[in-house]
Amino acid sequence: MQLIDGNQTAKDIKAEIKQQVEGIIARGGKQPHLAAILVGHDGGSESYVAYKIKDCEAVGFKSSLIRFEDDVTETELLAKIEELNNDDDVDGFIVQLPLPRHIPENNILEAINYKKDVDGFHPVNVGRMVIGLPAFVSATPYGIVELIKRYGIETSGKNCVVVGRSQIVGRPMSVLMSQKEMNATVTVAHSRTKNLKEVCANADILICALGSPEFIKANMVKEGAVVIDVGTTRVPSQETKSGFRLKGDVLFDEVAPKCSYITPVPGGVGPMTRVSLLQNTLLAATKEIYS
Amino acid sequence: MQLIDGNQTAKDIKAEIKQQVEGIIARGGKQPHLAAILVGHDGGSESYVAYKIKDCEAVGFKSSLIRFEDDVTETELLAKIEELNNDDDVDGFIVQLPLPRHIPENNILEAINYKKDVDGFHPVNVGRMVIGLPAFVSATPYGIVELIKRYGIETSGKNCVVVGRSQIVGRPMSVLMSQKEMNATVTVAHSRTKNLKEVCANADILICALGSPEFIKANMVKEGAVVIDVGTTRVPSQETKSGFRLKGDVLFDEVAPKCSYITPVPGGVGPMTRVSLLQNTLLAATKEIYS
Numbered sequence A, B: 001m002q003l004i005d006g007n008q009t010a011k012d013i014k015a016e017i018k019q020q021v022e023g024i025i026a027r028g029g030k031q032p033h034l035a036a037i038l039v040g041h042d043g044g045s046e047s048y049v050a051y052k053i054k055d056c057e058a059v060g061f062k063s064s065l066i067r068f069e070d071d072v073t074e075t076e077l078l079a080k081i082e083e084l085n086n087d088d089d090v091d092g093f094i095v096q097l098p099l100p101r102h103i104p105e106n107n108i109l110e111a112i113n114y115k116k117d118v119d120g121f122h123p124v125n126v127g128r129m130v131i132g133l134p135a136f137v138s139a140t141p142y143g144i145v146e147l148i149k150r151y152g153i154e155t156s157g158k159n160c161v162v163v164g165r166s167q168i169v170g171r172p173m174s175v176l177m178s179q180k181e182m183n184a185t186v187t188v189a190h191s192r193t194k195n196l197k198e199v200c201a202n203a204d205i206l207i208c209a210l211g212s213p214e215f216i217k218a219n220m221v222k223e224g225a226v227v228i229d230v231g232t233t234r235v236p237s238q239e240t241k242s243g244f245r246l247k248g249d250v251l252f253d254e255v256a257p258k259c260s261y262i263t264p265v266p267g268g269v270g271p272m273t274r275v276s277l278l279q280n281t282l283l284a285a286t287k288e289i290y291s
Helices: A006-026 A043-059 A074-085 A105-111 A123-131 A139-150 A170-178 A196-201 A252-258 A269-285 B006-026 B043-059 B074-086 B105-111 B123-131 B139-150 B170-178 B196-201 B252-258 B269-285
Strands: A033-039 A062-068 A092-095 A159-163 A185-189 A205-208 A226-229 A233-236 A244-247 B033-039 B062-068 B092-095 B159-163 B185-189 B205-208 B226-229 B233-236 B244-247
Touching (some): A043 A269, A074 A092, A123 B123, A139 A170, A139 A226, A159 A196, A170 A205, A170 B170, A185 A196, B006 B043, B006 B139, B033 B043, B033 B074, B074 B092, B074 B105, B092 B269, B139 B170, B139 B226, B159 B196, B170 B185, B170 B205, B185 B196
Parallel strands (some): A033 A062, A159 A185, B159 B205
Antiparallel strands (some): A185 B185
């Protein structure tokens, strides 16, 4: 069993990005610039955005944080998005989700110029990814593909089961795994799947994105399988200072001995998700996807 | 075994559309209007477009055929698209594919206003369909979903195998079948799939979109399965006046007795594909998807 080290891989990628940015600056180019819109003061959102800003600093990106209070109107938010769409200094930007209930998220996401949509949530990016055209791929699927590639995991002709069909993880993951670059035979399982145990136990590559802590037991995993655990659920814990710890969808201690490769939680997919946003921002700055 | 009669279902839907159009006209509304751009004189394209025009007449739509010669430039084509995008009388339009090699198809498809993209090929429509937002769904998947619904075929929790991952059939079909409306557990199989026989034989619902005549044999089909045959390959025949006949992906005579439901070729998915374009045009005219 080999542990897939997301922390180390993310660190490697950040070093590569930093080097590329230094090259751009040395050639007289513009510093890549990520902007983030944060509405309200949700604790989770605050800390996610803080990480993103910190990550930008670490690789030499410029970053901007734009704050709105919870009572911001849709019109105000759309005006700011229009401003960022037209600001040549901003290469990419994100609107941290969730938004307050009075603001329809899809209207906001579709207002972002897809060429600056480094979260990859705009329908044009989703559609182009599905069609197989260059596109910004959302962070978690992008990060998982990077892990699979960098660990040299064979995917062609393999049975891949993706548990979960969310729009930001399960669905794009299943599409990417079954496209020609990866060539896996992909099954999407979900809450309505019958015989989930058998479906999972048939997987050479099992990607779990349920958000149900330790749901995947050893009897649901094939001997020698590759297991990618996307779940990160906070559970109360007396062992940590914060009073909680992160648990994956996989009962790690029981499942790991059966696997050829497995991602831990934390330290697997999570750090890769963070680094994907940096990769997309660099792709936006260098115009590698859209000119 | 029940035969799924695509001809009859398409006829029913056309009658429904005709009635709706009569209602619109009676209320003083505008006649729905489909325009088609045809480049060159490819025999297949000529006859497909002729069918589309004829179908429009049958349901009371206005139709326009815009022809260009093979040597049309991309600029000329884009200018015409822009004109149709801005023509309030045109509710929806299509550009018949394939285009001559010197014209990049994706540039053309992306230039169509997605609100008039009744073929459902624009990335916005593909992306919105994947995200689960209202969208124009491309003709063949739309037609298959209609057949499944109108025949009352249970899909929730069923194992559905889609053989083929094309952008216009296999891929969207697999997404639609696994979304909440259908709730099937979907596997996408393709040319690189190992043990294709076993994968197919595990399907409660088998959707074949390979384009390989009579490839699916009885030993690849589960007893009681629903089989949807999307394949339509022209093979030479001495029995027909035209000198060819259409064959599906399924060896019908051998497979049919095992099925609970099966679509024939011709007369199954084909007529539904034709009628889907009319349905999308009506949805465009009535602004049910985009206002």
